[in-house]
Amino acid sequence: MELQLKNKKALVTGSTAGIGFAIALNLAKEGAEVIVNGRTTVRVEAAVAQIKTESGNDQVTGILADFRSAESLKQLITQLPEVDILVNNVSIFEPKAFADITDEDWLRFYEINVLSGIRLSRAYFGKMLKNGWGRIIFISSESAVQIPEEMIHYGMTKTAQLAVARGLAEMTKGTAVTVNAVLPGPTFSEGVEGFIENLAKDQNKTTAEVESDFFKTIRPTSIIQRFLSTNEVANMVTYLVSPLASATNGAAIRAEGGLLKGIL
Numbered sequence: 001m002e003l004q005l006k007n008k009k010a011l012v013t014g015s016t017a018g019i020g021f022a023i024a025l026n027l028a029k030e031g032a033e034v035i036v037n038g039r040t041t042v043r044v045e046a047a048v049a050q051i052k053t054e055s056g057n058d059q060v061t062g063i064l065a066d067f068r069s070a071e072s073l074k075q076l077i078t079q080l081p082e083v084d085i086l087v088n089n090v091s092i093f094e095p096k097a098f099a100d101i102t103d104e105d106w107l108r109f110y111e112i113n114v115l116s117g118i119r120l121s122r123a124y125f126g127k128m129l130k131n132g133w134g135r136i137i138f139i140s141s142e143s144a145v146q147i148p149e150e151m152i153h154y155g156m157t158k159t160a161q162l163a164v165a166r167g168l169a170e171m172t173k174g175t176a177v178t179v180n181a182v183l184p185g186p187t188f189s190e191g192v193e194g195f196i197e198n199l200a201k202d203q204n205k206t207t208a209e210v211e212s213d214f215f216k217t218i219r220p221t222s223i224i225q226r227f228l229s230t231n232e233v234a235n236m237v238t239y240l241v242s243p244l245a246s247a248t249n250g251a252a253i254r255a256e257g258g259l260l261k262g263i264l
Helices: 018-029 041-055 071-080 104-130 151-170 190-203 209-218 231-239
Strands: 010-013 035-036 060-064 085-088 132-140 177-184 252-255
Touching: 010 018, 018 035, 018 041, 018 085, 018 231, 035 041, 041 060, 060 071, 071 104, 085 104, 104 132, 104 151, 104 177, 132 151, 132 231, 151 177, 151 252, 177 231, 190 209, 231 252
Parallel strands: 010 035, 010 085, 035 060, 085 132, 132 177, 177 252
Antiparallel strands: none
């Protein structure tokens, strides 16, 4: 299927690995001009080189930003004043008991997971409306709906993203700009891979056994009973940012393996 993304300029935050990298690679394969983002020059340059090689697309560049810093984001926006597609993917997570989550933790999670996307959307949204076309995606999570008791602070930020995405979508009435959120389920990304490997070592089990236990005990409602691949999430996002998805706006689209039991 031709997704009509050639020469569209796309910024994917947190795209040196995991879901973000898979999205950036998909967009590059579709002919988009892709800006890869990360915090270190080494990781950004490595991701850019790999995407160029795998996609055959030379329109791939990198940009640095630390999403804990408003000043760093201002510099990013100055360097990149306009995009056609914004994928707010950057995110942090950590399992932590509610009683142990400090004020600093709550603020750090909110600033990185929520406020970064707000700041970037504020910079690009008006220009998309003026240009007559644009796409903003927030990479939320099934945890936005089914808040995990072991990561309440993370779940809070993912719910907040849904509210921001829907609110922005309300402002696009009668335009060709859309704003949507995607809700991945547990995904075998770089961070999750390390987490599972550490659990396997601690419990003297294989990673396959840990994965099986995870879906039996922690996420038993999953229909597919496995981690998603980053590509499975990226495929959904790539479609949603394309002109073909023009009728999908203000939506929270699931890509969570059937983990959420509600119909809507």
